[in-house]
Amino acid sequence: MMLAEIGATAKGGCNRQALTDEDKRGRDLFVEWCKEAGCIVKIDEMGNIFARRAGRDNDLPAVIAGSHLDTQPTGGKFDGVYGVLSALEVIRSLNDAGIETETPIEAVCWTNEEGARFSPAMIGSGVWAGEFDIEYGHSRADKDGKTLGDELEQIGYLGDVPCKPDNIKAAFEVHIEQGPILENEKLQIGVLTGVQGMRWYDLIIEGQPCHAGPTPMEVRRDPCMGLHQILASLYKLIEANSPWARVTFGDIKTEPGSRNTVPERVIVAVDIRHPDQSVLDEIDASFHEIVEKVCQKMKLEGTIKDEWISPAVKFDSNCINAVQDAVDLLDYSNMQMVSGAGHDSVYVSRVASTSMIFVPCEKGLSHNEEENAKFEDLEAGCNVLLHAMLNRSKV
Numbered sequence: 001m002m003l004a005e006i007g008a009t010a011k012g013g014c015n016r017q018a019l020t021d022e023d024k025r026g027r028d029l030f031v032e033w034c035k036e037a038g039c040i041v042k043i044d045e046m047g048n049i050f051a052r053r054a055g056r057d058n059d060l061p062a063v064i065a066g067s068h069l070d071t072q073p074t075g076g077k078f079d080g081v082y083g084v085l086s087a088l089e090v091i092r093s094l095n096d097a098g099i100e101t102e103t104p105i106e107a108v109c110w111t112n113e114e115g116a117r118f119s120p121a122m123i124g125s126g127v128w129a130g131e132f133d134i135e136y137g138h139s140r141a142d143k144d145g146k147t148l149g150d151e152l153e154q155i156g157y158l159g160d161v162p163c164k165p166d167n168i169k170a171a172f173e174v175h176i177e178q179g180p181i182l183e184n185e186k187l188q189i190g191v192l193t194g195v196q197g198m199r200w201y202d203l204i205i206e207g208q209p210c211h212a213g214p215t216p217m218e219v220r221r222d223p224c225m226g227l228h229q230i231l232a233s234l235y236k237l238i239e240a241n242s243p244w245a246r247v248t249f250g251d252i253k254t255e256p257g258s259r260n261t262v263p264e265r266v267i268v269a270v271d272i273r274h275p276d277q278s279v280l281d282e283i284d285a286s287f288h289e290i291v292e293k294v295c296q297k298m299k300l301e302g303t304i305k306d307e308w309i310s311p312a313v314k315f316d317s318n319c320i321n322a323v324q325d326a327v328d329l330l331d332y333s334n335m336q337m338v339s340g341a342g343h344d345s346v347y348v349s350r351v352a353s354t355s356m357i358f359v360p361c362e363k364g365l366s367h368n369e370e371e372n373a374k375f376e377d378l379e380a381g382c383n384v385l386l387h388a389m390l391n392r393s394k395v
């Protein structure tokens with residue numbers, strides 16, 4: 001709640017976008033708390049923060065946990081922040097209980113997870129995991145042309161530690177679910193087995209512009225007449241793969257965009273998701289077939305451009321089991337599930353054994369100033385994180 005005061009919005013949310021003055025104040029507070037808890041704090045070249053609590057053998061690989069402190073422009077109090085502070089709370093709890101662990105433990109804050117100010121999302125963990133190089137990371141610019149590298153320097157978080165994994169035994173991330181499943185099922189903990197695959201496309205359908213009045217319907221080459229058939233077929237395809245397949249047409253544009261002209265072109269942003277990579281591949285193939293068939297029939301030109309591909313992620317079985325054992329030990333109601341949203345753990349899992357823990361959030365709302373979660377659920381998630389980390393770190 002103290003962190004939520006930094007960048008607080010009138011509607012009870014947070015606007016603490018990456019590398020703004022608010023983000024700096026949030027980071028400063030986190031670092032101060034970590035130092036108070038006896039941690040050694042390191043900042044890497046992407047501004048990722050690693051706060052380390054020493055173990056008995058500091059040459060052993062570390063067990064890490066974290067998430068992000070940046071928010072959407074109209075974000076909530078819990079998305080990301082909860083995961084960072086839970087890791088700190090694990091460290092504080094070990095201090096309070098006087099427990100020494102075999103391996104070091106680290107609380108991590110990843111830079112620019114949201115992608116709201118600098119695209120793409122999850123860039124701090126992405127560079128760390130080797131998905132992007134450091135030059136690419138630093139050169140990302142916001143809409144005013146300010147680069148991520150310059151802004152890191154500006155707020156004092158351009159560190160000199162190389163941005164790459166350094167001896168990691170296991171990585172965990174606890175997060176609010178950002179969807180309604182746990183709340184609807186009246187369950188307290190989601191044990192995550194992976195993150196669903198996502199594909200972003202631009203669908204472009206081209207026809208022939210003509211006058212909206214004199215041109216009979218049957219002679220038109222109207223891209224919208226093709227589009228509505230493509231949308232209907234895609235919704236049907238997704239329904240046939242329910243409940244896990246998802247399709248979203250979040251942005252539909254016509255050109256030239258005049259009320260009394262049949263458009264020459266429609267451009268549609270398409271987002272398709274499924275947790276199983278083979279099913280996602282099948283849906284991708286069917287999507288291409290549908291567009292080809294409809295456009296041929298309607299004498300239109302259809303093009304599908306890949307915008308972004310994020311393959312389905314399967315988390316590490318040792319880490320999943322560590323979470324499941326912790327949940328069972330603490331006797332919390334739970335289910336195994338996959339994440340519908342992307343998280344830093346997607347990239348972290350490419351280079352380290354990783355898994356995630358979800359807790360319910362009110363009405364499944366997130367990326368929303370009204371985002372809310374019950375303290376008892378947040379506490380439960382944090383307890384699970386503690387025991388999962390101890391499982392991998394050994395007491």
Ligand SMILES: [Zn+2]
Pocket residue numbers: 068079080113175343
């Ligand atoms: Zn998040």
